[in-house]
Amino acid sequence: MKYRAEIDGLRALAVIPVILFHAGFEWFSGGFVGVDVFFVISGYLITTIIISEMAEGKFSMVNFYERRARRILPALFFVMAACLPFAWLWLTPSDLKDFGQSLIAVSFFSSNMLFWLESGYFDTAAELKPLLHTWSLAVEEQYYILFPIFLMLTWRLGVKWISIILSFVFLLSLGLAVLGTQYATNPQITSGTFFLLPTRGWELLVGVFAAFYLKYKTHLKSRTFNQILSLLGFSMIAYSIIVFDETTPFPSLYALIPTIGTGLLILCAVPKTIVHNLLSLKAIVGIGLISYSAYLWHQPLLAFARHRAVGDISEVLLLILCSASLVMAWLSWRFVEKPFRNKHVFSRKFIFVFSIAGMIIISAIGIYADVKNGWFDYVTTENLDITSGDIGHDEFHLYVKENYSLCSDEVILSKAPVWDGLIRCQQSSDNAPDVAIFGDSHAEHLFLGLNAESNNDYIYLIRGGDAFAGEETHQYLIDYIVNNTEIKTVIYSIYWHKKYDRYGEDVLNERLTQTLNLFSQAGKNLIIVADVPDFIFDAKFCYYVKMFNEKKHKCGISISDFQSQRRYLPMLKRIASDFGAELLDPSVLFCGDEECNMVKDRTILYRDNDHINIPASIMVGKFLTQNSSILDSD
Template identity: 50%
Template sequence: MLVYREEIDGLRALAIVPVILYHAGFTGFFAGGYVGVDIFFVISGYLITSLIEAEFDSGTFSLGHFYERRCRRILPALFLIIFVSSGFAYCWMLPEQLKEFGQTLISIVTLSSNIFFWFNDDGYFVQLTELNPLVHTWSLAVEEQFYVIFPVLCYFLSNKKRFLVTLLACLALLSFFLAQWGGNLQSISNDRFQFFSQHICASFYLPAGRAWELLIGAFAAFYLRINDSVGKRLYKYEQFLSFLGLAFIIISVQYLDHRHIPPFPNCYTLLPTSGATLIILFGNKHTLVGRLLSIRPLRWLGLISYSMYLWHQPLLVFARLRSNQSPQFLIILIIISVVHLLSALSYFFIEKPFRNKQRFSRRQIFCTAGVITIFTLALAIFLIRTADNRSMMISKGGDPYLFDLQKYGHWRYVAAAFTDRERRKKTFSNETIASNRSIALIGDSFAQDVYNMIIEGKHLLNYEICTFYISAKCQIYIGPENRLDHIEAQYKQECTNANDIKYALPLVRQANIILFASYWMEWSARRLPLTLKLLNLTKQQQVFIIGAKDFGDVRPMLYVNKSTQYRLKQRQSPKPHVVKVNRLLEQTIDKSMFVNTLKMVCIGYDEICHLFTPDGKLISYDGIHLTRYGARHIGNIIFKNKPLNRL
């Protein structure tokens, strides 16, 4: 029989609190707060395996009973969050956001939201974490997919326990290898050793890179079953090992800043998962750590941790959607308090009743789950159709602002023309080279914006343009230093064998004019004069450096159905680091080469920026990338003023 352990609920509290505070923006002390999800995976693996083992011992295990218990545990609160979020999404989301939300609902009820977010998360344009209220369901999908396979293996191999454990150990090792590969195995070595590429986002979202975390919990359950009681063989070391586990978790939460380590999951993930495992194995009620985790406030947070996990993301997202700036400290505290209140209500009135077999039979649970799943699919289709209809209705006399966003506000507009040009045009024609009418446009999405400026404003019509993409994560740099030393750990793999200006040098050699546009980082901006020098350009070649632009945090939904007069009054300050880097470039790059975009399009020393063009069109849909109208407006300014007016 499975014995309830109060300290496990306390461990759940250690997992959920850092996650919520991390997502709320408290990334100082909680820089690694996201590791709470990894701790949850270990706990889930342990509890599920313990339940299965206990039922095998009593002869009561059945797959039907197992999935009934999972439905009772997961679905009621999840469906509640889905329906509440759908109401706010219907009222507050833009058509494109609402359409993605509807697609998210489909992925959730088909147990594939992790696959959906993996497919849609390019790590740059798509602000999934901030603007999708259900992005956190990816972890539920990972667990659900694990639950589909794991109990079946246990069922069919119940009489071959040694083989089962060996098989699971091999799967865990393979999963860990794939996680580490996606977590930047290449970045720890200068060798270009490649025969398989596990994409970073794939190892983050998919079970291939996460199964080992659940299996660590499973192995803990196997160990405790064999040893009869918690930590029996290592009794005299319980205090030390449980304290070590707690220390591992605290260190992980405080120091595993994703900006300074390779992408999760990877070998660093062993720190929080090992910490959770040590507490499960040795943090019993006889230890100081076990008694600490068993105190009532922590146990209470652990009991409502599932509801807290479900509630926190929608509340934070909708708060961001209704504000043109990140929620302030007081607002965040209020949201966290509301999360706690709603989670308590969910626990008492949703979770507990549906777990009670006396109130709801297995047949009722399965039938209700089926009906609500069908209803959710219908709701998702309704929201997707509503998003499409809202855009179509604009042409019949509604606010054209929504139509503008639908057609030009998505990131695909930014990248499309530039990418197509790069794919079709690898080099200049001989005639262009001979006539000195060749332009190489090199950079990240800001270079893509520049290309859209050229197209929308019909600038540089006498030139042939070739484009070359270098991700903002990797930056434009040539010099004696190792470029990877300056790049955030999570992006090193992406920048190791690609996104390097050295691959653009043949194009640079051919070009008469070179335009560099990037979301410049301070480190690359300081070294830009050296980069330009080492390009070894001829005196006949001209170089222009286009500074970054920024319009603050833009929330397009705030301006729906507002008058043109209202929109024209909207102004915001750019982010301070963008202003700082632009001023640095202005001091180090010759005026005949540097284009200070912010100074040209914004007002005053603090460079306050209008959010709309003079005719009331939104300039940037996310604060940094341009709409079609923004590209036309900004392009007309920078190409008609010095130094680009010479072209």
């Protein structure tokens, strides 16, 4: 296969946005499309190699997998091995257990399936997973297993029939991607659409089609067309990187923009075009040559830094980490990738033995970390200065489901499956509720304590996202509260400072006013609950912090940091006054004169960084009941 320097340049165009996106730079909000660019490149390169050898009768599966093993596994094993001591020292047992599971999955080319089952790619917790990025390698590795077999079975049918079959597969895969991202309501389906080969395969096929075209049709002869189409392709990729963000349904029809753009560059970025000259620059080609190792290194560096920093990382440090990933990439490329790709240095037999041994050893380490619960078995509460209380989402929700009734309203139950769907609805007893708790998960975590500390009958109706009037599902829940004459009082709470930061004061004020106006016109008593502190670290970190000898860290944030989260409060006070609502602020339970702390009386009061747990809900419920003139106290 003839070397094309611009393809290495295209790899650089793919990897740099991915690194900067994972670092969190807003200008690269769509940098995740770099992975899609890689998919197209892989589809093109692998297909070119296979069909060229098949056309000459030289293709061998053993040779193919030897090349893939030399290219992929040594650097991958090296990076995973380098992660081990830092994971052991810095990760909490829960995170170390997850890391062990990812070691197993990566070793057997299935990490995309693991991360699909664990969380979404854009979830906050995802950025703390050192091996999250290997999901795309798993997709490619699964493609490497299936695609050569497909070509071997269909080669005798001829290029025409192969193209027809692949076109059908392309449309089916793209159709599934569109259905999964834009029409599915189950988050598990949406997440699977992002991570799995059946809904990503069409992107690889864009590169496959480019390979077949260039093999049998060659490049366009018109310099003008090549110039225009290559510039268009480059612009499509740049547009995706700058404009797309985590709210863009992906992969869907939107993903056609960067993938078709990549296909146009492969087909049309020929010598003497502007894009070819740009992508062939020595510095850009150099980054492309180390792009695989750069991709491997960047996520562990960023994830471990976030674990260790216990808070936001400055942009300067993020840039240093991004630069460090390139330095580590060059070292990996020079001293790991290049030697292992040299057949005169390492024989085929050595490569296969090395690959199998590496998979066994790394997966065995992962199994040990998983079975030992991330070495949680060696830790007892007595070792620590604090007790856990309840620090798990599962424990919290299980307690609610086991101790309280599902909503009795059949219309709500038919509208969305409770707990398994988007709506969560629970009530304190079989009696008709007289108080509704409405909002998002920051309303939900008030339910336990309010019910325990007052004589009211409660119902909470929440849905993830924005709890405002006008949005279809939330409007249905609002209408239910408004039309229910038994409900006399509405307690309203959302993740205030995140919504304030997202929308700004004017938009948030408008949406909040519109929502409260509906409740007020229905004659409901209104109670608005300000938010508890939002910490910059997870409750599990606080629990295990003493094991890391972080004696200066007291599981708290400064009052000044907390006040920066409270920019919404003047607006909330004004709105409460306008509607004659009670505004209750439970933050005084967590904050003193100098800091706010998630530990009180040696008990942790959170289950992550912003949701309170069972003991804290009881404490907050008592505070709200005692300070409200509307609620009936026990």
